[in-house]
Amino acid sequence: MKIQEVSKKFELTADTLRYYERIGLLPHIGRNESGIREYSEEDCAAIDFIKCMRSAGVSIESLLEYVTLFKEGDKTRAARKAILMEEREKLQDKMEIMEATMDRLNWKIENYYKWVDDNGAELKKQHNCAELEAAARQEQKRAAGPKKRAPKKTTSSK
Amino acid sequence: MKIQEVSKKFELTADTLRYYERIGLLPHIGRNESGIREYSEEDCAAIDFIKCMRSAGVSIESLLEYVTLFKEGDKTRAARKAILMEEREKLQDKMEIMEATMDRLNWKIENYYKWVDDNGAELKKQHNCAELEAAARQEQKRAAGPKKRAPKKTTSSK
DNA sequence: AGTTGACTTAGAGTGGACTCCAGTTGCTAC
């Protein structure tokens, strides 16, 4: 398979594929007589694995460690397994954090924002959510108060 | 609360807190007579919310959108709700991806790496995992084979 | 023979999210 096909198949740009190869995340891909990459089934399997891990947030660094061990052969199996287990732990932790955030988001949507109608006007006032609302109210007070209105430099240099 | 306390409480560096304020993610924090930040309860609630969202991977851009609407008052409730719902969607999607990755990792650990003993030697050979193994084997063949390494630039002019 | 378009390379540039730095001010302790 040529780079464009692989790119489509895995939804990774050709640049990204070349980048992965360059940093050693993918093995050196074979070239044909005119120097064009020809991805084998095995290369694709590797890409599939890497893509899966990356999309879950596994760092390139960890993946590199893993594939580096791979190249060293069977004697590194235990170390490789350890890496996978470590990454599994990390993923597990992240998922727990995300679940907590989901709960919070759900609470906010279902409780705090429940009285919002379709066309964007609010139907009732609410008064039991601290978080940003209170801070925002305070901010409004501050802004309305003394001239103290710091220049609002948004989004650094552009 | 002074910045150092807040920093400890939420495990965010003072730099990060100042950064968040600078870009408008946090409201302008009140200062005492000598210009030192004094974080209110409301500020802390906002920080707590932001930290929670950030640690789940919600982008600063989205959070900024949200707090910007907040400053515009009640008429933006519907829009704010929409943002939260969108972020909930994104989180949900991410979690699904992560779950799939977890499954894959679990499979690999439990099947592919099951015959690794404590001290790092492998006990048995395995032969039914494509992925990187095959690619690695291929790579080893390539390395052992022809000269490989040299780029074939014949007429090179830099 | 010339043009198109996919490919090649090394290397530079980008965007997001911090993180650090230099210089200054202000509080507390000795």
Added chain:
DNA sequence: GTAGCAACTGGAGTCCACTCTAAGTCAACT
């Protein structure tokens, strides 16, 4: 009163993971 330390400011630097550019090669088509 001066040393030490925490805080302040604007701006520069860093890290990660790409992403883009320039200059070139090659096969196919007109």
